[in-house]
Amino acid sequence: MTATAAVEPLAAAKPATMAQALTRALRDAMAADPAVHVLGEDVGTLGGVFRVTDGLAAEFGPDRCTDTPLAEAGILGTAVGMAMYGLRPVVEMQFDAFAYPAFEQLVSHVSRMRNRTRGALPLPITVRIPYGGGIGGVEHHSDSSEAYYMATPGLHVLTPATVADAYGLLRAAIASDDPVVFLEPKRLYWAKDSWNPEDPPAVEPVGRAVVRRAGTSATLLTYGPSLPVCLEAAEAAREEGWDLEVVDLRSLVPFDDDTVCASVRRTGRAVVVHESSGYGGPGGEIAARVTERCFHHLEAPVLRVAGFDIPYPPPMLERHHLPGVDRVLDAVARLQWEADN
Amino acid sequence: MTATAAVEPLAAAKPATMAQALTRALRDAMAADPAVHVLGEDVGTLGGVFRVTDGLAAEFGPDRCTDTPLAEAGILGTAVGMAMYGLRPVVEMQFDAFAYPAFEQLVSHVSRMRNRTRGALPLPITVRIPYGGGIGGVEHHSDSSEAYYMATPGLHVLTPATVADAYGLLRAAIASDDPVVFLEPKRLYWAKDSWNPEDPPAVEPVGRAVVRRAGTSATLLTYGPSLPVCLEAAEAAREEGWDLEVVDLRSLVPFDDDTVCASVRRTGRAVVVHESSGYGGPGGEIAARVTERCFHHLEAPVLRVAGFDIPYPPPMLERHHLPGVDRVLDAVARLQWEADN
Amino acid sequence: MTVMEQRGAYRPAPPPAWRPRTDPAPLLPDAAPYRVLGTEAVAGADPLLLLRLYRQLVRGRRYNTQATALTKQGRLAVYPSSTGQEACQVAAALALEERDWLFPSYRDTLAAVARGLDPVEALTLLRGDWHTGYDPREHRIAPLSTPLTTQLPHAVGLAHAARLQGDDVVALALVGDGGTSEGDFHEALNFAAVWQAPVVFLVQNNGFAISVPLARQTAAPSLAHKAVGYGMPGRLVDQNDAAAVHEVLAAAVRHARVGGGPTLVEAVTYRIDAHTNADDATRYRTAAEVEAWRAHDPIALLEGELTARGLLDEDGVRAAREDAEALAADLRTRLNQDPVLDPMDLFAHVYAGPTPQLREQRALLRAELEAEDADGEGTSS
């Protein structure tokens, strides 16, 4: 499978938004491999409610980019059958909470088919799910559901936080022979970055975290929608005399213990930051495994800054729920700096 | 609501099995409150595939204990409507993995209805789910799905490990005005204990852990099917010179930080033990919150002994997957005892 | 012992007699949508009811245009308009008794308003100050459901519970054409039929699920043909004909109330506006198609009929219009005020009582807000 098939450049593509990079990734993947099929609600004529599949039906025809009936279990279930016949379906779930009807298919089949058949039936399915809040969405349009997918062995779980990663990780997800839950941070869809679609970076290897900002005082461990918050917090922290390192996890499954632990061993302190509710959320796993591996390097317990343990709030109240710069800095302040004096 | 309505004693009820105690709890709850309705697949004439609802249809009629069509989302969805009209439905999901079709109803409605309506529509629904392995079940009959429910704000999550708790916690769940996911450890259904159904213990308050075995060297934090394993491990550990404390969490939501942290502060070391897969499982949350609260009392990182990060194995291989006494003792041995010397 | 082994003794018999569990013929819908206006059936319609429907339609249309305008002004987060579908919304509300329950989806705020709910309360979800703005038990209107068709099993369960309690309450549940593809639709209809629950399922077939036309949603002769597969009657009605929709719904409600069980009604209409204000309908349909349906407008249809029969004159039209304008003015005034919000509400109703964890988190937020306030005061003074 080559990524070099001739495709037209995106119009006005630099600076590009994350949504544009995702579109480009789908298009390049479809051009490179006729087995790649896109399906979901409104992905065809409309180009998806976030326009991520814009133009694909026109370019590749309705059999390659298909408007399905309105039934998420049916979408993922038929994708399983398509993958059994050798296709590489890319499924769009319209919003995070609307992926729940497909939960049984995901947990009981997608995650287990390869294992069930001793490798005879791998399912190279990518499930794209726009997730998270901060866009003023009404109820059921802002869930952070990554904890459910992390707790399901057999799935990979990826989430980009930059325009370049949106392209690279989505190409990697589609190229993977394993099923991937690909979580797209809704509030970063329109975030721009200068990015050259003519020369997209190589497909990223799945499973690698990356240090987005080097620092020495403490490590912020984060991903997806919370990366910009952490980078902003790191800037603000300089005033307080803290030089924070920021690690973008990118891959929640598999987890990059090496990169994460190298950072925390260096800094001796860490805060996990995410939008998802704290209790039973990703931060518990991350804090626990970092502590298991770096206990004697830690000056303070690994702290967590997360959404509250409540149903996602209505738009007018969501800012109180979402971890912001101040909440991150408050947590950093609680990292027992006294011990240093 | 009183628990003292006149009911016939269970035949041959002491020693009683956990299944019998659960049956008794359902029966007493139904006798005490006509709003309590049981529904699910095969719960009527058959008495459920585990016989937990045995005799209820005969005693209370098919309108109080109802065989539904075979559709889990429909069962939970209609239970929501029944609760909206003032009933207290107790729903049985036949096996852990067969609760997944109801996931959307659980996450998007059951957990949120009270909050959504500012308290106007509480949903006093109990969702009973037999869970976990160790009974030689074929694929999809042995999942430990508690991580999914713990990560869903608005639900309570309870799981008994003893015959007495099976009764007390189920009565408490049904009496609760909040929705409760009630996880019944399948492999303890037939575990016996001497228990007097004539004088059932008071309904337990929801949210309290309990120390099942006092000890001083380290704390084992566990629940449900892993409690007997931990108690056995604690006995075996005496040979090695460790005096282990064993805490039965019982309530995964809400979490009893007080009891747990009091124990860990006393012992200075802890291991979390559960059957559920480790990655993204309950142990991460538990280890992380204990560490946040007890950091300076810890001689070693909180370790986790859990199922592997794999789909649940076929019956002939499950013993390799399930945390057993040896695996627990190995973890205890890794609690950095050198530091003490 | 296998059959082979007992072969000598074995005598084949015919199968135990088979019979259909119920006669399918009366469950099948008519060949075309039922109409009253412009047909002979109109003679039997109650003039007072027609006038009531008319006034509600006019009000409903004005409600739609006003809510849409307020959304453009940023006063609602989103608005899924029911313009063109008012007949269905209004008839659904008027077909119910006070003790009955309505189960609306996100598009059905008008049905709730026509039932008498304060429009500002009906719009709370879409304004975004809270999820549900009213007490469902007080009004017997379930929360607007966003996850499609998940409200249908709720309606069945509620109706079933009422029947078990001996109450002759009927539940009417609204769903879109797209929603009929979801598994919950199927499960709800099946439970209702098996339990003979007093529910009426009303499919507003407006031709689209966002951008997806009906032909990509189903290959069925009509959505009403699904009913026979559950053993309940299926009815097909012209949704833009308020009299017809009301008649069909009222009959289904009566049938359910006396223990006749559920009915599936498909009302054929068209979504005149885009899916919501955020949608661009020009991407997937032509203006000509929209215009063809505008010409079959439910208000004009009824107005024409009433005028022709001398039941409506200029004064009547003016009165209806004034009533609608009053509603719109009230909506403008009240929605142009910022709602008073208390961030502590985030924690107030998650459980009956707060968990220790939520108590901690509430304290954290309170401390943050106090610090913000202090900062704010510090800056301004």
Next chain:
Amino acid sequence: MTVMEQRGAYRPAPPPAWRPRTDPAPLLPDAAPYRVLGTEAVAGADPLLLLRLYRQLVRGRRYNTQATALTKQGRLAVYPSSTGQEACQVAAALALEERDWLFPSYRDTLAAVARGLDPVEALTLLRGDWHTGYDPREHRIAPLSTPLTTQLPHAVGLAHAARLQGDDVVALALVGDGGTSEGDFHEALNFAAVWQAPVVFLVQNNGFAISVPLARQTAAPSLAHKAVGYGMPGRLVDQNDAAAVHEVLAAAVRHARVGGGPTLVEAVTYRIDAHTNADDATRYRTAAEVEAWRAHDPIALLEGELTARGLLDEDGVRAAREDAEALAADLRTRLNQDPVLDPMDLFAHVYAGPTPQLREQRALLRAELEAEDADGEGTSS
């Protein structure tokens, strides 16, 4: 501008013409299950096919009794018997071409065996040494599905994919009467009809879902009546009549293969044994009911027909029986051997390559097993 405001210019028009998307009449099932044996239709049946079906039925019955016996001896973890339903299992297998796919549920190992799969491989899931014991692509048999009806959308997706690739492959999916209540059943049938996918859905209506009788599962005239709601033909057939089931399935497969789209077939039968060996059927049904159905046994039915027509004699019966006994003997021999298991398989196929985390866990288990071995040797030496 509201309609009211443009009232002067407005002229009501009739609704855009409505027509059913497809003619419902041919989609409806016959009033009673289709039969061949004992009716005039039998004259048209191919004698060679009838003999083939007969031998497979005899083999299938023996397979069922042997697997049941081995389960009692602890050699299988569980066995859901298809005794009484062999006609359906066998006809499903024989109706397919080699390139077609079969989508079985947990009760349908016999269909896989009748297709030529090694019975030991078919029984792997139920024996418990692994989940799926065969390569689905090699045999074009999907893994046995335990979560009910989840395999139906898989069948639709596979058939759709094959069609998109230009292959004339048909998928036949098996489901029980209870399964028809699940949302996945609905979604799969709808996708299949909208996509005109080459799928045949075969409902084995054996009267029960574990303990729940059909009357608590549906109120429909028949399960085949569900088809019209999706716009596909529904067929009703006597499942104990192997010739009838084969004829109906073969026709549906042909129809699907040439682009005619999906068919729903309801085959009416009865589950003679308990749900599985773990079930106690006396709790929910009478022996008399079972006996009534035993008298309509599929093997005896066919045997009677073949004998009467002189197509089968004592030798033929003996040959069929010997063939069946050979299968049973092979099953006994091989299932009585303990399978060779490698615990490291737990980690081998979770992902294409092991994650760092699984590598660690594999090392842990290996160390444990080595320690066990060392202990074991220590003890024995």
